[in-house]
Amino acid sequence: MFSSPLLLAFPFFLLLCFLLYWAGARHAYTRRPEAENGDPGAFDWHFFVPCRDEEAVVGTTVGRLRADHPAAHVWVIDDDSDDRTGAIVAELAETDRRVHLVRRHRPDARTGKGSALNAAYDELNQFLSPDTDREQVVVCVIDADGQLDPQALARVSGPGGFGDPEIGGVQVSVRMRNTDDARPLAGRGPVRNAFARLLVRMQDMEFSVSNAGMQLLRGRTGSVGLGGNGQFTRLASLDRIAAAERRPWQRGALLEDYELGLHMILNGDRIAHIADTWVSQEGLPHGRRFLTQRTRWAQGNLQCVRYAPRIVSSRHYGGKGVLETLYTFLQPVAHLVTLALCAVMFALLGLTAAEDGPGEAFGGVLSLWPLMLGLAVVSVLPFVLWGPIYRRDRAPGRSLLVSLLWGLALWVYAYHLFPASARGFARMLRGRNGWAKTRRNAEQAGVGPVAVES
Structure with a gap:
């Protein structure tokens, strides 16, 4: 079921691109000279x-x-x-x-x-x-x-x-x-x-x-x-x-x-x-x-x-x-492809469970737990490492533990990109390009439209 080269290679490729980009961004931020x-x-x-x-x-x-x-x-x-x-x-x-x-x-x-x-x-x-x-x-x-x-x-x-x-x-x-x-x-x-x-x-x-x-x-x-x-x-x-x-x-x-x-x-x-x-x-x-x-x-x-x-x-x-x-440019596209691949993988998993039983379907997945754990750590760690840097520059009064928890929360927060990309793509397909104003926090709840225009 999981032998498809595309299903296996694409997530690894995206992760590699992300890690390279993160490493470059972190180095550029932490090693920047002070502006004159x-x-x-x-x-x-x-x-x-x-x-x-x-x-x-x-x-x-x-x-x-x-x-x-x-x-x-x-x-x-x-x-x-x-x-x-x-x-x-x-x-x-x-x-x-x-x-x-x-x-x-x-x-x-x-x-x-x-x-x-x-x-x-x-x-x-x-x-x-x-x-x-x-x-x-x-x-x-x-x-x-x-x-x-x-x-x-x-x-x-x-x-x-x-x-x-x-x-x-x-x-x-x-x-x-x-x-x-x-x-x-x-x-x-x-x-x-x-x-x-x-x-x-x-x-x-x-x-x-x-x-x-x-x-x-x-x-x-x-x-x-x-x-x-x-x-x-x-x-x-x-x-x-x-x-x-x-x-x-x-x-x-x-x-x-x-x-x-x-x-x-x-x-x-x-x-x-x-x-x-x-x-x-x-x-x-x-x-x-x-x-x-x-x-x-x-x-x-x-x-x-x-x-x-x-x-x-x-x-x-x-x-x-x-x-x-x-x-x-391709970030929203990558999010859409990732969502599609997840849907395909879960569908294949469901079909295998229906045909061969849950043990056969989920046994293959569980046997890959060391790889999945390693990928999880590599995926989460870059976000966590932003935490101490943020604490140094923006919240020096907070503890190191709090900054690490903020970094972990940043990883969870990043998943908003997937529904946002899917909604943006759906709006493009429907030809909806108008937007209502985003209401300010100081405005009353009943003043003006805030939702996406039709």
């Missing part, structure tokens, strides 16, 4: 903050950006909100000439985050004088609930960022700022809140160490990806994409940030990741909202597979960059 500061005054900074029904957070976000980065302009894109988002920003703009409100109205509005960012790009072009040195203008995308490190502009101005004229984009690390919230689900019981706290902690662990390591590894392969929060780009780089693609951000893309990075590299710009500065956001304590978000990311990843031929043939991608990017 540059001169933020050498650049003209513009924050883009896309908003749709964000009255719960937008005032705080704009206020912090202006207080921490007083020389920067803040462009808030109101994507035809039904709440007071536009009114709040308009009031701020009346007393602060560096706060700008970009109003969008249906039917042009609510067509995706990329379209909203393109609207701000158009407004910025009208605002700047014709003789502006667009290589020295930097656009930074911040989520409506985002809070940027006050030292971030100095970090991304340094020689590892825009101090290098070949760098067209910089992505900073992402943190969850509600990891220490004792009751993320107000009004719920202790069990639900314990799960919510762990879910937020896993998101912080995923982004601040695991994903940061992946991005630093991509820095070595020339394939760093841009994220939707804390994404810095030279205006001249956006211009080059607009010249080739008609607009910097692509309409309808569910991963408009990662797709922007692909276009940037294809046009010859380099992207850097700086792990020594950060942007913080709210971790999602609700399992349903979390799975909806990750389904969108998986579907967006699948959409980007169409760029594979261009990347393989591009002179701006080296061999390592091509391999890393294809590996990233």
